[in-house]
Amino acid sequence: MQESLFAPGHRACAGCGMPIVIKLVLDAAGPNTIVASSTGCLEVTSTPFPESSWKVPWIHSLFENPASVASGIEIAFKKFGRTDINLLVIAGDGSTFDIGIGSISGMFDRGHNITYICYDNEAYMNTGVQRSGSTPIYASTTTTPIGTQSPGNLVRKKDMPAIAVAHGASYVATASIAYPVDLRRKVKRSLEIKGPAYIQINAPCITGWSYADGDTIEQAKLVVETCICPLYEYVDGELVGVKKVRNKRPVEDYLKTQGRYKHLFRAEGGDVYIANIQAIADRNAEKFGLLD
Amino acid sequence: MMRVAEGSYAIADAVRCCSPDVVSVYPITPQTHIVEHLSQFVANGELDCEYINVDSEFSSLSSLIGASAAGARTYTSTTSQGLALMFEVLYNASGMRLPIVMTTVNRALSAPLSIWNDQQDSFGVRDSGWIQLYAENVQEVMDLTPQLYRISEDPEILTPSMVCMDGYILTHVYEPVEFLDPELVKEILPPFSPVNVLDPEDPKTFGAFADPSWFTEFRYLQYKAQERALDLIGKVDKQFEETFGRGYGGLIDTYRTDDAEILLVSLGSIVGTIKDAVDELRKEGIKVGLVKIRSYRPFPVETLKEALKDASVVAVIEKDVSVGYQSALLTDIKGALYNTSIRVPISGFAAGLGGRDVAMKQIRKIVENASRVKDEGLELETEFEIFDVNPECL
Numbered sequence: 001m002q003e004s005l006f007a008p009g010h011r012a013c014a015g016c017g018m019p020i021v022i023k024l025v026l027d028a029a030g031p032n033t034i035v036a037s038s039t040g041c042l043e044v045t046s047t048p049f050p051e052s053s054w055k056v057p058w059i060h061s062l063f064e065n066p067a068s069v070a071s072g073i074e075i076a077f078k079k080f081g082r083t084d085i086n087l088l089v090i091a092g093d094g095s096t097f098d099i100g101i102g103s104i105s106g107m108f109d110r111g112h113n114i115t116y117i118c119y120d121n122e123a124y125m126n127t128g129v130q131r132s133g134s135t136p137i138y139a140s141t142t143t144t145p146i147g148t149q150s151p152g153n154l155v156r157k158k159d160m161p162a163i164a165v166a167h168g169a170s171y172v173a174t175a176s177i178a179y180p181v182d183l184r185r186k187v188k189r190s191l192e193i194k195g196p197a198y199i200q201i202n203a204p205c206i207t208g209w210s211y212a213d214g215d216t217i218e219q220a221k222l223v224v225e226t227c228i229c230p231l232y233e234y235v236d237g238e239l240v241g242v243k244k245v246r247n248k249r250p251v252e253d254y255l256k257t258q259g260r261y262k263h264l265f266r267a268e269g270g271d272v273y274i275a276n277i278q279a280i281a282d283r284n285a286e287k288f289g290l291l292d
Numbered sequence: 293m294m295r296v297a298e299g300s301y302a303i304a305d306a307v308r309c310c311s312p313d314v315v316s317v318y319p320i321t322p323q324t325h326i327v328e329h330l331s332q333f334v335a336n337g338e339l340d341c342e343y344i345n346v347d348s349e350f351s352s353l354s355s356l357i358g359a360s361a362a363g364a365r366t367y368t369s370t371t372s373q374g375l376a377l378m379f380e381v382l383y384n385a386s387g388m389r390l391p392i393v394m395t396t397v398n399r400a401l402s403a404p405l406s407i408w409n410d411q412q413d414s415f416g417v418r419d420s421g422w423i424q425l426y427a428e429n430v431q432e433v434m435d436l437t438p439q440l441y442r443i444s445e446d447p448e449i450l451t452p453s454m455v456c457m458d459g460y461i462l463t464h465v466y467e468p469v470e471f472l473d474p475e476l477v478k479e480i481l482p483p484f485s486p487v488n489v490l491d492p493e494d495p496k497t498f499g500a501f502a503d504p505s506w507f508t509e510f511r512y513l514q515y516k517a518q519e520r521a522l523d524l525i526g527k528v529d530k531q532f533e534e535t536f537g538r539g540y541g542g543l544i545d546t547y548r549t550d551d552a553e554i555l556l557v558s559l560g561s562i563v564g565t566i567k568d569a570v571d572e573l574r575k576e577g578i579k580v581g582l583v584k585i586r587s588y589r590p591f592p593v594e595t596l597k598e599a600l601k602d603a604s605v606v607a608v609i610e611k612d613v614s615v616g617y618q619s620a621l622l623t624d625i626k627g628a629l630y631n632t633s634i635r636v637p638i639s640g641f642a643a644g645l646g647g648r649d650v651a652m653k654q655i656r657k658i659v660e661n662a663s664r665v666k667d668e669g670l671e672l673e674t675e676f677e678i679f680d681v682n683p684e685c686l
């Protein structure tokens with residue numbers, strides 16, 4: 001196996017899913033790659049000046065602009081006649097779903113040959129677990145805290161992959177670190193297909209989700225097995241593949257392992273909230289044909 | 293070759309002569325014509341560059357961060373609300389030492405919404421680490437364009453720069469200008485050879501996270517680079533003059549300042565009107581002269597001290613106001629002279645806000661006011677009333 005292009009010594013929390021995402025993505029992309037990232041946990045933990053974990057060229061500018069920065073890199077290389085380099089954005093969900101969505105829309109719209117990877121830990125983790133557009137319904141965050149009047153986040157997770165599909169992105173997929181072969185294949189496929197690609201990768205956050213030590217991969221597996229996070233891929237707007245779920249598990253199996261959902265098992269009426277989440281999972285199973 | 297042309301066209305042509313690799317611009321009045329002319333050049337095959345139609349000014353400058361880090365010569369242009377939207381990216385570009393060049397068309401900032409000229413926008417980004425030069429006329433903007441690339445891309449400087457030009461007054465004017473010869477431009481502007489680039493053969497990290505033990509060093513190095521630019525701006529101006537026969541005096545220019553008792557200090561297109569006013573007033577025996585600021589950042593403190601040291605009174609005329617405390621150029625000029633033995637009363641005038649015309653009659657009033665200050669001493673450091681503020685507001 002080749003040496004990892006993401007060096008150890010970064011400052012991510014023990015048990016963080018994000019560095020696993022980065023390693024798998026870079027494994028698939030290889031050394032002939034340039035990465036643009038957003039402000040967030042990834043940037044802060046991987047590049048404490050004068051150190052860097054990045055063994056490929058890497059650039060960070062701001063929280064909300066990596067899609068625009070990458071667009072500029074792509075056209076500069078086009079001008080130089082170098083179209084043989086893999087160009088990736090790797091950005092957090094807050095950057096992707098919320099503040100950077102205008103830049104991403106522009107990148108898709110202009111049809112740049114860039115693979116945009118969102119490592120999705122479902123909140124603004126770097127600033128202390130505040131809600132993002134990716135935060136699932138009823139999750140407790142520091143800006144959607146539970147209280148006598150609130151069961152946590154009241155809004156369902158934004159369907160960012162559908163937004164990418166609606167833009168006509170050439171390739172759109174979701175992936176999980178619990179299925180590394182599938183994840184690497186999707187990254188490779190996105191790089192083979194010309195035009196903008198979007199891959200959203202579930203990245204458990206031990207600090208923000210508060211699950212047991214050593215449970216990171218298990219989390220990434222459970223979210224798929226409960227059908228809360230369906231794994232699928234679209235090519236040119238057509239659904240071309242889904243990861244089938246053999247034994248669909250009830251959402252409680254996932255929810256009960258995480259601190260951000262513990263109120264659902266304690267508060268009065270929690271069962272209604274859990275049923276709502278189950279309905280979302282069931283709809284995913286139906287919509288993507290996860291079960292057969 | 294001298295030809296009558298629209299200001300925006302002439303500027304777009306000067307940009308073309310600098311052979312940018314990547315142009316990324318977003319339209320906003322009164323900068324739009326520059327954008328349109330550049331796209332037409334590309335469509336006609338007259339400019340061999342990658343042109344990107346971005347989704348905002350924020351994205352335009354962001355995309356140039358990527359392009360510049362990839363080793364491209366880059367260009368953008370904006371004004372007012374667009375420049376404000378770029379605020380975050382401006383600091384980022386200078387901190388990353390990327391030699392992006394921008395034409396900043398000067399326009400007022402909303403509210404109230406105004407599409408007309410003043411210089412509030414560029415003064416508002418004074419501290420963003422960019423080199424800022426102000427031009428008096430279209431020819432000067434054109435001539436500064438290759439000069440700014442030369443200065444910004446110098447390995448000792450590596451700092452983005454903007455030439456500021458008054459919206460409408462210069463962008464929409466038709467006047468005779470000397471078009472640049474691309475072959476001659478090459479003589480003063482070598483190809484861009486970046487020090488650090490994004491390259492898989494030699495992977496580097498751009499835009500790292502700096503803790504307090506490093507941050508000051510980054511700013512210090514930027515500060516020093518701007519200090520070095522003070523020398524280079526003058527040198528490049530001379531070099532340009534040797535090649536093209538047009539020089540501008542470097543950091544500042546002076547007009548009829550020998551023996552002047554009253555010195556007016558200003559920048560931008562208003563300087564043309566002031567020169568005419570100076571000529572008239574001189575005929576009447578009034579000893580008045582003009583100091584034109586060309587480089588605002590870096591600020592030419594030593595040059596200014598020399599230029600202002602013999603004046604009996606100084607009046608600063610600028611198109612911006614720092615609501616809450618005077619105007620930017622006024623406070624900077626006072627600051628430059630404070631720790632010296634030069635003791636001269638200085639007053640300031642926030643003129644031409646939101647496009648209000650500054651005509652000879654206003655310059656005369658300013659000079660009358662300055663004469664009074666000379667004889668009777670300074671009462672008010674900064675004046676609005678002189679620009680005929682509607683009495684209902686007073």
Ligand SMILES: Cc1ncc(C[n+]2csc(CCOP(=O)(O)OP(=O)(O)O)c2C)c(N)n1
Nearest residue numbers: 039040041063092093094095123124125126
């Ligand atoms: C314009 C702007 N607004 C807010 C911030 C503060 N900020 C930095 S990182 C961050 C959250 C990042 O969230 P996400 O993109 O999900 O990445 P994560 O930290 O979760 O990995 C925020 C809000 C910022 N840097 N810039």
Ligand SMILES: [Mg+2]
Nearest residue numbers: 092093123125
């Ligand atoms: Mg996040």
